[in-house]
Amino acid sequence: MNPTELVGLLPMQPAxxxxxxxxxxxIHGLDEILRGGIPYGSTxxxxxxCGSGKTxxxxxxxxxxxxxxxxxxxxxxxxxxxxxxxxIRQYAFFDMNMVDSGLINVxxxxxxxxxxxxxxxSFELDDVHALIKAIVDIVNTIGVTRLVIDxxxxxxxxxxxxxxxxxxxxxxxxxxxxxxxxxxxxxxITSATENAHWSSFGVEEAIxxxxxxxxxxxxxxxxxxxxxVVKMRxxxxxxxxxxxxxxxxxVMLTPMLKWGAQSDKTSRWGS
Amino acid sequence: xxxxDQRIAEQLTEVALNSAVQVRxxxxxxxxxxASTIIxxxxxxxxxxxxxxxNRGAVEIIQAFESIGMDVSNIQFIDLVSSxxxxxxxxxxxxxxxxDSPIMLESVLLRTLYILRTTTSVRNFVFLDSVNALAIYxxxxxxxxxxxxxxxxxxxxxxxxVVLNVPDQTPPLxxxxxxxxxxxxxxxxxxxxx
Numbered sequence: 089m090n091p092t093e094l095v096g097l098l099p100m101q102p103a104x105x106x107x108x109x110x111x112x113x114x115i116h117g118l119d120e121i122l123r124g125g126i127p128y129g130s131t132x133x134x135x136x137x138c139g140s141g142k143t144x145x146x147x148x149x150x151x152x153x154x155x156x157x158x159x160x161x162x163x164x165x166x167x168x169x170x171x172x173x174x175x176i177r178q179y180a181f182f183d184m185n186m187v188d189s190g191l192i193n194v195x196x197x198x199x200x201x202x203x204x205x206x207x208x209x210s211f212e213l214d215d216v217h218a219l220i221k222a223i224v225d226i227v228n229t230i231g232v233t234r235l236v237i238d239x240x241x242x243x244x245x246x247x248x249x250x251x252x253x254x255x256x257x258x259x260x261x262x263x264x265x266x267x268x269x270x271x272x273x274x275x276x277i278t279s280a281t282e283n284a285h286w287s288s289f290g291v292e293e294a295i296x297x298x299x300x301x302x303x304x305x306x307x308x309x310x311x312x313x314x315x316x317v318v319k320m321r322x323x324x325x326x327x328x329x330x331x332x333x334x335x336x337x338x339v340m341l342t343p344m345l346k347w348g349a350q351s352d353k354t355s356r357w358g359s
Numbered sequence: 360x361x362x363x364d365q366r367i368a369e370q371l372t373e374v375a376l377n378s379a380v381q382v383r384x385x386x387x388x389x390x391x392x393x394a395s396t397i398i399x400x401x402x403x404x405x406x407x408x409x410x411x412x413x414n415r416g417a418v419e420i421i422q423a424f425e426s427i428g429m430d431v432s433n434i435q436f437i438d439l440v441s442s443x444x445x446x447x448x449x450x451x452x453x454x455x456x457x458x459d460s461p462i463m464l465e466s467v468l469l470r471t472l473y474i475l476r477t478t479t480s481v482r483n484f485v486f487l488d489s490v491n492a493l494a495i496y497x498x499x500x501x502x503x504x505x506x507x508x509x510x511x512x513x514x515x516x517x518x519x520x521v522v523l524n525v526p527d528q529t530p531p532l533x534x535x536x537x538x539x540x541x542x543x544x545x546x547x548x549x550x551x552x553x
Contacts, residue, residue, distance in 0.1 A: 308462050308496070331465030335473040342468050345508065347501035 108322045111234065111270040114152025115145065117341030118315075121330065126298065127322035129268055131261035133240075133293060135275040135286040136302030141313055141334050142274045145302070146236040147176045148338045149272055153234040154191035155181075160234040161226060165197035165242040166276075180336045193230060197243065211246045216256045224263045232269055240273040241288045254291045261295060279303070286318065297321040302332075305344070306351040314344055361427040364391060367545055368399035374543050376482060376517040379510040381541035383526050383548035389414075390423055392547045393488065396521060398429060400484050406519070407480025408434050409471050413492035416441040417455045420488075435474045437467060461496040464505045468512065475518065484519040490537065491528035503536040510540045524548075 110125030119125045126132055136142040143166075150160035164172050172194060176182050186192040201207050204218050211219070227235060237243065240257070247253045257273070264271050273296065275287045286293040286301055293299055298320035304311040313332045317325050329344040367382075374380055384392040400406045410431075412420055417436035424431045435454050439461040441447030448457050456474065458466050471485055487493075487509070493502055506522070513520040522541065526534055526548045538544075 308460070310460050310463055312463055312465060331469065333466055333469040333473065335469070337473060337476060340469045340473055342465055342472070342512075343508070344465055345501055345504050347498070347504050348464070 110323070112152075112156075113149050114155070115148055115339050115341075116337070117330065118339070121317055121326045121341070122320060123324050126270055126320070128270055129265035130297035130320070130322065131257075131264065131271045131273060131295070132298035132300060132320070133273050133275050133287060133296035134300045134302065135277050135293070137277060137279065137304060140302035140304060141315075141332060141339060142276075142302055143172070143238055144176075144179070144334050145300075145315075145339055146238055146272050146274055147172075148179070148181060150192055150234055150236055151176075151179075151181050151183075151186065152338075154186040157191070158233045159191060159193070159231045161193045161195065161230065161232045161236070163195045163197055163200070163223065163235070163237045165237070166239050169194040169196050178336065179338060181338045190230075193226075193232070195226070209246070210248045211252075213252060213255075216247060216252055217259075220256065220260050220263065223260065224267070227264060227267055227269050232267075235264060235269050235271040236274065237271070238274040239276050240292060241276040244289055244292070250289060250291055253289050254295060257292055257295045261297070277303075293319075304351075305329075305349065307348055308352065312344075312348075314349075315339075315341060361394070362391075363398060364395040364547065367392070367395040367547075368403060370543075370545055371396070371399050371404070374519065376519050377514045378543050379514055379520045379522065379541045380543040380545060381537055382521055382523050382545045384523065385548055386525060388547060389489075389523070389525070392545075393486075393523060394424065394427060394429070396523075396545070397424075397431075397434075397486060400519070400521075401429075401431075401433065404482065406482045406484050407478050408484040408486060409437060409474050410434050410486045410488065411437045411439065411467060411471065412488050413439045413461045414488050416444075416447060418450050418452065421452055421455075433480070435478070437470050437474070439463075439467065461493055464493075464497065464501070468505075468509060472512075475516070482519075484521055485513055486521045487523060489523040489525065490533060491525045494528070494530055494533060499530045499532040502530070502533050506533065506537060507540055 108127040111128050112125040113119055134142050150162055153160045204222055206215050244253050275292055286299050299318040301316045301318050303314055305314050314329045315332045316329045329349045330341040331344045333340045382396055417438035421431055437456050439458050442457045442459045456470055458470055475483055510520050
């Protein structure tokens with residue numbers, strides 16, 4: 089058989105590659121890192137140190153969705169909704185009409201706890217199920233396609249057993265995925281270095297479909313914010329550190345310089 | 360009477376928007392060379408731009424331009440110097456943005472990109488003043504990497520990048536990399552030791 093005949097027998101086109109539909113975050117640079125966005129229905133852990141931009145990232149994710157006509161919900165456990173909205177108003181991408189028109193729905197977790205009769209120090213199995221049902225009912229009723237829980241750490245502090253935390257996150261993620269809701273769970277961590285856990289309880293990171301780590305690199309006494317996608321099921325993605333800036337137009341990213349991606353050795357962040 | 364170097368304007372007529380121009384100057388002619396580059400870009404080519412000042416505070420640069428009758432209100436300044444001086448950021452100009460330190464190189468790039476996203480000018484330049492000033496704070500290898508990223512970022516976006524440089528105050532590694540990355544050279548440097 090000569091080479092010409094061989095070519096005729098071999099498939100000249102690569103086999104079709106299945107790609108999952110994406111939730112385009114609209115965040116400058118992030119969709120590029122994720123090769124198009126977060127796979128629909130994923131539960132993504134956004135784990136970061138204080139001041140690393142987690143809440144802004146979460147809010148921008150919702151606002152970009154609202155701008156595209158999607159119904160979005162934000163459950164806040166770390167600051168009152170009024171304060172959250174006041175802080176977010178400084179960003180040019182945010183418009184209060186999105187809240188007034190019902191595209192962005194902000195819920196105080198304290199109010200939700202009170203409504204469910206869960207004003208207690210710790211949650212048992214029934215309480216966790218009631219909480220999951222309440223969140224899922226809200227998502228289902230409003231038709232929410234983008235959800236942020238800020239923070240899942242604060243919420244999980246009330247759940248005393250690791251097994252129960254695992255069940256809570258797994259069940260919640262599964263139900264939200266069934267509803268086609270892409271979720272960002274914000275997680276507070278104390279260190280974002282390579283030796284750190286990406287969640288407070290150690291179980292969130294195993295259950296989440298994706299992990300976005302946010303933190304600071306200390307360079308000669310200055311803190312540079314960074315973002316790194318550590319894991320994202322269902323898509324290829326960059327795993328490089330990216331420097332971020334919180335601008336009035338929202339989060340902006342650029343790859344971090346390779347020679348400056350590690351914190352100074354003497355710093356408390358990098359040691 | 361302040362005299363501009365007209366040959367720089369002539370040379371600039373030959374560069375494309377996606378060019379990266381290395382401008383070499385000496386200590387004594389730095390402002391003349393800067394003005395001879397910026398003024399044609401603004402007046403002849405009607406470009407808007409971003410001026411990154413790592414050498415001196417932006418107020419000082421604006422006032423130097425004003426002293427020769429140049430209105431630079433159409434240029435946005437990113438000042439890497441004044442945040443290091445207590446009270447340095449209290450300035451009477453609205454077209455100055457501050458970055459905490461010249462070591463925050465990624466922040467400078469992101470701030471520049473942010474300004475370029477908000478500008479109404481169709482054609483833009485980015486003027487980096489200067490590589491030798493950045494070299495005071497940054498190691499050779501990170502600075503070389505940064506210039507590589509910086510130049511390619513703007514070339515890709517068809518934004519003219521102009522990089523000012525006093526060669527005898529710039530580390531040899533950085534200088535040789537700059538020669539490699541830049542597409543054009545305007546050489547008004549003085550004695551080069553390296």
